[in-house]
Amino acid sequence: METNEQLYVDLMMDRLPGEPETIFLVSEGYLTENLQRTEKAIEFINSFLDEKKHIVYQAFKEQGPNARKSEVMKKAGIVQMGVLVDIANKLIKEGRLKKENGKVYVLD
Numbered sequence: 001m002e003t004n005e006q007l008y009v010d011l012m013m014d015r016l017p018g019e020p021e022t023i024f025l026v027s028e029g030y031l032t033e034n035l036q037r038t039e040k041a042i043e044f045i046n047s048f049l050d051e052k053k054h055i056v057y058q059a060f061k062e063q064g065p066n067a068r069k070s071e072v073m074k075k076a077g078i079v080q081m082g083v084l085v086d087i088a089n090k091l092i093k094e095g096r097l098k099k100e101n102g103k104v105y106v107l108d
Contacts, residue, residue: 002077008048009080011041049090052076056087057096057106065103 007030015022015035025031030041037045059075060067073084088104091097098105 002079004048004051005079005083008045008083011037011045012082012086049087052078052083052087053091056084057091060088060097060104061106065105067104 010021010025011030013021015025015031017035022031022035025041026033026035029038030044032038055076056072056078059072062075063071069081069084073079073081076084076087078084078087088097088099092099096107098107
């Protein structure tokens with residue numbers, strides 16, 4: 001898994017004090033001592049999603065409404081299904097994708 005994708009996944013998960021990932025995220029300034037996301041974390045999350053949006057959109061566009069999510073993930077270089085879902089949801093909110101009956105449609 002790409003380093004940025006792993007960091008995104010780590011930031012999206014609930015953390016417990018003392019876990020190695022938690023200690024790392026606090027020491028790098030992504031979480032506060034109270035395990036709240038910092039501005040640095042929020043900026044990273046937003047930039048990661050923005051960075052991946054275009055390639056995910058293109059993959060859905062090329063694959064069509066019968067696209068297999070695994071193929072979209074492969075084309076976009078994404079390993080975690082949750083990451084694909086987050087990016088697709090962002091594109092849906094932006095009005096670029098539509099989800100209906102379990103299928104994803106590109107809105108041009």
